Amino acid sequence: xxxxxxxxxxxxxxxxxxxxxxxxxxxxxxxxxxxxxxxxxxxxxxxxxxxxxxxxxxxxxxxxxxxxxxxxxxxxxxxxxxxxxxxxxxxxxxxxxxxxxxxxxxxxxxxxxxxxxxxxxxxxxxxxxxxxxxxxxxxxxxxxxxxxxxxxxxxxxxxxxxxxxxxxxxxxxxxxxxxxxxxxxxxxxxxxxxxxxxxxxxxxxxxxxxxxxxxxxxxxxxxxxxxxxxxxxxxxxxxxxxxxxxxxxxxxxxxxxxxxxxxxxxxxxxxxxxxxxxxxxxxxxxxxxxxxxxxxxxxxxxxxxxxxxxxxxxxxxxx
Amino acid sequence: xxxxxxxxxxxxxxxxxxxxxxxxxxxxxxxxxxxxxxxxxxxxxxxxxxxxxxxxxxxxxxxxxxxxxxxxxxxxxxxxxxxxxxxxxxxxxxxxxxxxxxxxxxxxxxxxxxxxxxxxxxxxxxxxxxxxxxxxxxxxxxxxxxxxxxxxxxxxxxxxxxxxxxxxxxxxxxxxxxxxxxxxxxxxxxxxxxxxxxxxxxxxxxxxxxxxxxxxxxxxxxxxxxxxxxxxxxxxxxxxxxxxxxxxxxxxxxxxxxxxxxxxxxxxxxxxxxxxxxxxxxxxxxxxxxxxxxxxxxxxxxxxxxxxxxxxxxxxxxxxxxxxxxxxxxx
Numbered sequence: 244x245x246x247x248x249x250x251x252x253x254x255x256x257x258x259x260x261x262x263x264x265x266x267x268x269x270x271x272x273x274x275x276x277x278x279x280x281x282x283x284x285x286x287x288x289x290x291x292x293x294x295x296x297x298x299x300x301x302x303x304x305x306x307x308x309x310x311x312x313x314x315x316x317x318x319x320x321x322x323x324x325x326x327x328x329x330x331x332x333x334x335x336x337x338x339x340x341x342x343x344x345x346x347x348x349x350x351x352x353x354x355x356x357x358x359x360x361x362x363x364x365x366x367x368x369x370x371x372x373x374x375x376x377x378x379x380x381x382x383x384x385x386x387x388x389x390x391x392x393x394x395x396x397x398x399x400x401x402x403x404x405x406x407x408x409x410x411x412x413x414x415x416x417x418x419x420x421x422x423x424x425x426x427x428x429x430x431x432x433x434x435x436x437x438x439x440x441x442x443x444x445x446x447x448x449x450x451x452x453x454x455x456x457x458x459x460x461x462x463x464x465x466x467x468x469x470x471x472x473x474x475x476x477x478x479x480x481x482x483x484x485x486x487x488x489x490x491x492x493x494x495x496x497x498x499x500x501x502x503x504x505x506x507x508x509x510x511x512x513x514x515x516x517x518x519x520x521x522x523x524x525x526x527x528x529x530x531x532x533x534x535x536x537x538x539x540x541x542x543x544x545x546x547x548x549x550x551x552x553x554x555x556x557x558x559x560x561x562x
Numbered sequence: 563x564x565x566x567x568x569x570x571x572x573x574x575x576x577x578x579x580x581x582x583x584x585x586x587x588x589x590x591x592x593x594x595x596x597x598x599x600x601x602x603x604x605x606x607x608x609x610x611x612x613x614x615x616x617x618x619x620x621x622x623x624x625x626x627x628x629x630x631x632x633x634x635x636x637x638x639x640x641x642x643x644x645x646x647x648x649x650x651x652x653x654x655x656x657x658x659x660x661x662x663x664x665x666x667x668x669x670x671x672x673x674x675x676x677x678x679x680x681x682x683x684x685x686x687x688x689x690x691x692x693x694x695x696x697x698x699x700x701x702x703x704x705x706x707x708x709x710x711x712x713x714x715x716x717x718x719x720x721x722x723x724x725x726x727x728x729x730x731x732x733x734x735x736x737x738x739x740x741x742x743x744x745x746x747x748x749x750x751x752x753x754x755x756x757x758x759x760x761x762x763x764x765x766x767x768x769x770x771x772x773x774x775x776x777x778x779x780x781x782x783x784x785x786x787x788x789x790x791x792x793x794x795x796x797x798x799x800x801x802x803x804x805x806x807x808x809x810x811x812x813x814x815x816x817x818x819x820x821x822x823x824x825x826x827x828x829x830x831x832x833x834x835x836x837x838x839x840x841x842x843x844x845x846x847x848x849x850x851x852x853x854x855x856x857x858x859x860x861x862x863x864x865x866x867x868x869x870x871x872x873x874x875x876x877x878x879x880x881x882x883x884x885x886x887x888x889x890x891x892x893x
Binding site for chain 1: 703
């Protein structure tokens with residue numbers, strides 16, 4: 244009996260640790276800067292988190308399977324370039340085009356991973372290079388600012404409904420869709436099964452390859468959507484627009500409590516993780532930490548979170 | 563022709579031979595590449611262009627050597643750019659420079675090498691002691707390294723005025739810059755470590771089968787940490803060469819180098835699953851990457867396309883070199 248409690252204790256603790264961290268962080272930053280707890284600041288925080296959350300949601304599907312996607316920041320940047328280049332000609336079609344390119348890129352990296360049996364971090368690192376190169380060539384290596392006419396098409400990102408910024412609503416829609424996919428569909432169940440034990444999932448007749456490819460498609464599609472939103476918010480597109488977002492996105496997933504070994508995790512945890520990252524970022528800005536030097540903290544947080552959440556029984560040999 | 567005792571003893575001589583052909587494939591690709599590019603643009607085979615190729619190969623070679631040892635163990639190191647950037651920035655602030663009064667010269671170089679070793683050591687300790695997969699541990703230290711470099715610089719760049727450091731890129735010996743000779747020296751050191759030391763043997767043993775290596779009494783934890791430390795030193799040398807070549811230290815000095823490094827190692831034929839490959843194959847891989855980009859420049863292809871080409875090369879090379887029968891699960 245005691246044994247069970249001993250085992251249950253830390254696990255329960257681990258499950259609520261991210262949320263407790265978030266609450267404590269909000270309280271600490273709130274005490275330091277009371278203005279932080281005002282409604283307008285909190286809405287601003289939520290809007291700033293939306294892009295990070297969407298990126299992290301996509302990559303959550305891949306991490307649940309036990310893989311990784313290192314191409315999301317290049318995909319998001321490419322999507323912003325596509326929007327900036329084509330919105331004048333196609334209007335809203337530009338957004339559809341960008342997201343479609345995302346789905347295609349995800350399909351390609353998924354196929355490279357599954358069919359050619361290239362490990363996911365290498366396949367997506369390489370795909371990231373291809374996407375970055377595409378963005379560089381199509382934008383002629385410069386940042387493209389959206390014209391005034393083009394900005395009219397961005398109101399679905401920049402506008403507000405009853406005082407709530409649209410970008411938060413988009414984030415909530417993504418949350419609903421992703422949560423449904425992850426918790427209430429066969430795909431979600433199979434992903435968790437594959438992450439928990441691939442040979443067992445395979446033996447039970449799960450079409451492992453198909454689930455994996457779909458996860459990479461989702462990851463790249465969400466990344467492209469994040470890029471589209473980023474282009475709208477910053478009113479520009481550039482091949483390095485999202486370059487600084489890879490590490491925070493993966494950190495958000497892991498900090499939320501999704502294990503890098505797969506099988507354990509949820510979209511809710513990613514939401515909590517993304518909020519933690521945002522609050523930490525704001526806290527550091529209050530403290531006057533240089534935006535690039537913030538990577539020191541995120542890198543350390545990432546390693547610590549991986550070390551805490553990882554399921555070591557699943558990997559006898561850590562490579 | 564009679565079979566040698568080794569061939570008779572080998573349980574699968576045919577597979578061994580096929581592997582030997584596979585290990586020569588990169589060399590053939592390199593030769594073919596040289597012939598094709600010469601055919602398109604005869605300027606390729608001039609001494610001046612040869613020096614240019616050696617200059618662009620020296621940094622990827624040093625970085626690739628470090629990464630080869632890691633990949634031979636079956637791990638991966640994504641902290642290449644972090645260590646290189648940190649090393650280059652620290653060097654630019656320690657030797658005679660345009661930002662502060664420091665002039666530590668060779669001592670500064672040693673401090674940089676020590677820093678590289680320290681970051682590698684930290685990688686190894688996080689990876690082994692906390693049991694964090696190497697790609698996650700090194701992804702973290704990659705950004706920590708670049709972050710520290712940024713914090714040191716505060717968004718500026720530091721010009722290097724030390725004549726010795728600048729001389730690495732400018733001064734020549736037998737027509738080649740000293741940096742190229744330094745890179746070749748690193749290659750020689752790496753070859754000795756790989757072929758004539760216990761560490762080298764242990765690295766192969768770990769990559770070939772870690773459980774077996776551990777059961778044979780090898781302290782796998784110590785080998786892993788030592789190898790990561792060693793790789794860190796090579797990346798720091800890469801940082802010194804990069805700072806010398808650019809003449810300054812800035813936080814963007816490492817951009818894109820991880821990509822070239824991994825491309826070079828896997829295109830050279832070193833298997834990502836570990837145990838197969840060598841630093842000499844990495845030399846071939848580096849030359850393939852550099853010759854290809856040199857050829858593309860000669861043909862007027864913009865440099866931005868090259869990253870994409872490298873990405874495709876990585877996938878192709880890994881797909882061709884993986885021994886898939888050994889692994890059912892690919893993650």
